[in-house]
Amino acid sequence: MERTFSRLMNKLETKGAADILKYASVPGVIPLSAGSPSQEAFPTKELAEIAAAVFREEAVTALQYNPTEGYPPLRAFLPGWLKEKYGVGGQGDALVLTSGAQQVMHLAAACLVDEGDTVLCEDPSFVGSINAFRATGANVVGIPMEDDGIDTDALEQALETQPRVRLLYTIPNFQNPTGITMSLEKRRKVYELARRHGVTVLEDNPYGDLRYEGEDLPAIKTFDTEGVVIYAGSFSKVIAPGLRVGYALADKALAEMMGQIKLCDDVHTAALSQMLCYRYLTQYDFEAHLGELRRLYAQRCAFAKKCFAKHLAPYGVTCAPAQGGLFLWLTLPHSIPMKDFCTAAVRDHQVAVVPGTTFTVDPDSPIQGFRVNFSAPSYEALEEGFVRLEACLRTFF
Numbered sequence: 001m002e003r004t005f006s007r008l009m010n011k012l013e014t015k016g017a018a019d020i021l022k023y024a025s026v027p028g029v030i031p032l033s034a035g036s037p038s039q040e041a042f043p044t045k046e047l048a049e050i051a052a053a054v055f056r057e058e059a060v061t062a063l064q065y066n067p068t069e070g071y072p073p074l075r076a077f078l079p080g081w082l083k084e085k086y087g088v089g090g091q092g093d094a095l096v097l098t099s100g101a102q103q104v105m106h107l108a109a110a111c112l113v114d115e116g117d118t119v120l121c122e123d124p125s126f127v128g129s130i131n132a133f134r135a136t137g138a139n140v141v142g143i144p145m146e147d148d149g150i151d152t153d154a155l156e157q158a159l160e161t162q163p164r165v166r167l168l169y170t171i172p173n174f175q176n177p178t179g180i181t182m183s184l185e186k187r188r189k190v191y192e193l194a195r196r197h198g199v200t201v202l203e204d205n206p207y208g209d210l211r212y213e214g215e216d217l218p219a220i221k222t223f224d225t226e227g228v229v230i231y232a233g234s235f236s237k238v239i240a241p242g243l244r245v246g247y248a249l250a251d252k253a254l255a256e257m258m259g260q261i262k263l264c265d266d267v268h269t270a271a272l273s274q275m276l277c278y279r280y281l282t283q284y285d286f287e288a289h290l291g292e293l294r295r296l297y298a299q300r301c302a303f304a305k306k307c308f309a310k311h312l313a314p315y316g317v318t319c320a321p322a323q324g325g326l327f328l329w330l331t332l333p334h335s336i337p338m339k340d341f342c343t344a345a346v347r348d349h350q351v352a353v354v355p356g357t358t359f360t361v362d363p364d365s366p367i368q369g370f371r372v373n374f375s376a377p378s379y380e381a382l383e384e385g386f387v388r389l390e391a392c393l394r395t396f397f
C-alpha cells in the first residue's frame with residue numbers, strides 16, 4: 001500500500017539514536033555507545049522481594065488502572081523527599097510521575113510549544129530531548145557549551161533575538177554527552193535570564209546523584225520562586241531504566257496540564273514500576289545504594305581514563321574532565337574526520353562509540369567530539385574497546 005507519512009517523520013533524527021541502542025546487541029561489537037547503567041548496579045534481589053510483597057499485599061492496585069499523575073503513595077512521598085534531598089519544590093509546585101524522564105520532555109513541549117516556536121538547548125545535547133522538541137515542530141536553536149556550562153552570553157543574545165522562545169532545556173550536571181557541569185554562577189544567570197524573558201527552564205537531572213569528584217551544586221530549581229523551572233528527575237540511572245519511572249516537578253497549573261497530555265499518551269506510568277520504586281525508596285537504604293553506585297562508577301570512570309591515557313592521548317585525542325555521570329567525551333585532533341573515524345571504528349574494528357553529530361542540533365555542524373560509555377561494559381570489554389579505538393585511530397595517520 002502507498003502511504004503518506006507525517007511531516008514529523010522527516011524532522012526526527014532517529015538514525016543516530018537508534019544506532020546507539022542497536023550496537024549494544026550486535027555480536028562481536030564492543031558497545032561503548034549505549035547510556036545504560038552497569039548490570040551490577042541493579043538492586044535485583046531487593047526488587048524481587050518487593051515484587052513478591054506487592055503481589056501478596058497490593059496485587060489489585062498493581063494490576064488495575066491507576067491515577068494519571070502517579071501511584072498515590074509515591075506521589076505523596078516524593079515532594080518531601082525531593083525538598084529534603086535536593087532542596088527543590090515548594091508550595092506552588094506539583095508532581096507528575098512519568099514514563100521515564102524522556103516523557104517529561106514530550107509533556108513539557110506539548111504543553112508549551114507550538115509549531116514555529118523556539119526551543120533553546122545546549123549544543124550538543126541529549127538527542128532524545130532534541131527529538132522530543134523537534135516533534136512539536138519547534139525551531140530548535142543550539143547554544144554553545146563552555147567548560148563551565150552553557151555560554152550565557154550567547155544564551156542572552158538568543159533570548160533577545162530569537163522569535164517566540166518558549167523553553168530553555170539544560171542538563172546542568174554531567175551533561176549528556178559532554179560530561180560538563182554548569183557552574184553555580186551560570187546556574188543563577190540562567191535562572192535570572194529565563195525569568196526576565198518569561199521563558200520556562202526545563203532542568204533535566206538524571207545523573208546528579210552520580211558525582212565522583214567535587215562538591216554538589218544546587219539545582220536551578222532551588223532558586224525558583226516564580227514557577228519558572230520544570231525539574232525533570234529519573235530513577236533510570238539510580239534504580240533501573242527498564243522500570244521507566246521518572247517525574248516532573250512543576251508549578252501546579254503546568255503540572256496539571258502535563259497530566260492532561262499524559263492521559264492521552266499512556267494513561268499512567270506502569271503502577272508496578274512505581275510501586276517498586278516507592279517501596280525501594282522507603283523500605284531499603286537508598287543512600288547506601290547510591291554510595292555503592294558512586295563507588296562502582298568512580299572505579300570504572302578512573303579505569304576508562306587510564307585506558308584513554310594509554311591508548312588515545314598519545315595521538316592528540318583529548319578528554320573532557322568528567323566529575324560524574326556515565327560518559328567520557330573525547331575530542332579528536334582536527335586532522336581526523338570525526339564521523340569517518342566513528343564509522344570505521346564500528347565497521348572495521350567492531351567498537352561502537354557515538355559521533356558528536358548525533359547530539360548536535362544541526363547534524364552537519366563541525367564537531368570533533370565523540371561519546372564513550374564506561375558504565376555498562378565489563379573492564380575487559382572497556383580495555384579491549386580502547387585497544388580497538390587505538391587500532392582504528394592509527395589508520396588515520
Ligand SMILES: Cc1ncc(COP(=O)(O)O)c(C=O)c1O
Nearest residue numbers: 035100101102126176234236246
Ligand atoms: C540527559 C538525559 N535526559 C533524559 C534521559 C531519559 O532517561 P529516562 O530513562 O528517565 O527516560 C536520558 C537517558 O539517557 C538522558 O541522558
